[in-house]
Amino acid sequence: MALFQDPSDHVFDPAVPQILPYEKMYLVQIGNKPFRLSGASLSSDAPSYFTEYFSKRQNSVSATHVNADDDDALVIDRSPQIFELIYHHLQGYFVHIRDEVEFTMLYADAMYYNLPRLRAQLQHSDFYYACIGGESFRVPRGLFWQDGNSPNYFELTYSATYADIEHIFLSKKLIRPPPQSPPFVNRSPALFKDILALLSGATLKLDDEKRQSLILECRYYRLQNLEQRLLKCSVGWNPLLQRSEIILNLCDIKKAGLSLPPPSNVKGCISTPSTRTPSPKSPLDDEPVSPPPKKPKVCTEKNWAMTAYKRPFVDREFHELLFQIDIPDVTIQFNKRSKTIHVCLSGEAAHRFEKVFGGLLLDNVVDVATYWREPSLNSKPSRVLALPACMSLCDFKVNGVKIRSLRMLVEDPQFTSQVPDLTSKDGATALGIRIYLTKSLWKLGIINGELMMVAIKAEGISSVREHNRSLEFL
Structure with a gap:
């Protein structure tokens, strides 16, 4: 008889099959403690x-016509304390399990006594039992109902651990189940309490350090929905562009959440020539690539498609993506000779950009590999990802001073120096300006096999002296 119609709904069949006479009492001794159970209780899980x-x-007594002594006990060498729980279960009561040790022992005895209904109840229990950092937790399964929070660490661990025990016990026909230690997780119990509070709907005041710690814990426990909700993020409405925007750190963007909607005109965007070697016309190109302009100009002829993003498991709609880069080794380079602007990413910043956007760009006939450069300046070669950039829409600060006009910045002699000519692959240099960005906010535009980094907001310094000025004494 199927006692669980659907494990996910925990449907219980209260009917008791008549395997043993309901009113007859049977004596069972577990360890050193006797228990008397009715035939109805024993038949309830059979x-x-x-x-x-x-x-x-009973059949042997009937065949031999010999009266059996009702006080003849079935003696079993198992734990009487654990059998107390089974005793209440057979009597029809709810079984309260205190911790992971009791749960593990009860599951082993449910297999030993071959109690199918109790095994099913334990397999589909409303709780997970685990020791986290030395502290016992009884975790409601219902907390993980949101898409992305399941399958999680507990679900996978329980499924693998107890399924293996049962398989070994049944397949090898062992006298008793093999010993199994209860689940132990070597993580912070305090942080796990915060995770349970957040899953229960509580709101916590988090500083950056605490937030990052909780994000790492979510990744360990595979709570992807909660992880996305913990990320620092801002979703708002741009009344001028008439679309929603989302701001995320580059490190927090998932490739699966990216999309490229139809193009939308970005007025005032400077058209900067690509640094990559022109490729043959792709079947996806509507027009051949135009020659590079000799002077910066308003990009009215290019209708850039701006990258959009939807947080996995959280957002229902896509938002136009603004991504923040606060990793070191990001510079803006103005080339006075070619009238071009590039944002140069190296180290971790370049790796992150390629990892996040490489697939989306390749799907749109933009190969990130063609933007890598190895400029040599002052005999110090370095490998950078040199991306064409637009600064005309940017709220830009250099050395703490807001830049009102890019033209005035470029023409200011105090910032002029030799910079690598990123439009050339021969290691040439040219007069220009290099600004080291400390924080910056960007949009990524794509059209006809080209990309454009559109700066929204940026802060930077121009020299070692300015860096030293920003330092604070301990």
């Missing part, structure tokens, strides 16, 4: 070790 034993004894 067929089992008990029903098979007493049914055989």
Whole structure:
């Protein structure tokens, strides 16, 4: 008889099959403690070790016509403390399990006594039991109902651990289940309490350090929905562009959440020539690539498609993506000779950009590999990702001073120096300006096999002296 119609709904069939006489009492001694159970109680979870034993004894008595002593006990060498729980279960009561040790021992004895209904109840229990950092937790399964929070660490661990025990016990026909230590997680119990509070709907005041710690814990426990909700993020409405925007750190962007909607005109965007070697016309190109302009100009002829993003498991709609880069080794380079602007990423910043956007760009006939450069300046070669950039829409600060006009910045002699000519692959240099960005906010535009980094907001310094001025004494 199927006692669980659907494990996910925990449907219980209260009917008790009449395997043993309901009113007859049976004596069972577990360890050093005797228990008396009715035939109804033993039949409520059957067929089992008990029903098979007493049914055989009853049939043997009937065949030999010898009266059996009702006080003849079935003696079993197992834990009487754990059998107390089974005793209440057979009587029809709810079984309260205190911790992971009791749960593990009860599961082992449910297999030993071959109690199918109790095993099903434990397999589909409303709680996970685990020791986290030395502290016992009884975690409601219902907390993980949101898409992305399942399958999680507990679900996978329980499924693998207890399924393996049962498989070994049944397949090898062991006398008793093999010993199994209860689940232990070597993580912070305090942080796990915060995770449970957040899953329960609580709001916590988090500083950056605490937030990052909780994000790492979510990744460990595979709570992807909660992880996305913990990321620092801003979603708002741009009334001028009439679309929603999302601001995320580059490190927090998932490739799966990216999209490229139809183009939308970005007025005032400077058209900067690409640094990559022109490729043959792609079947996806509507027009051949135009020659590079000799002077910066308003990009009215290019209708850039701006990258959009939807947080996995959280957002229902895509938002236009603004991504923040606060990793070191990001510079803006103005080339006075070619009238071009590039944002140069190296180290971790370049790796992150390529990892996040490489697939989307390749899908749109933009190969990130063609933007890598190895400029040599002052005999110090370095490998950088040199991306064409637009600064005309940017709220820009250099050395703490807001830049009102890019033209005035470029023409200011105090910032002029030799910079690599990123439009050339021969290691040439040219007069220009290099600004080291400390924080910056960008949009990524794509059209006809080209990309454009559109700066929204940026802060930078121009020299070592300015860096030293920003330092604070301990």
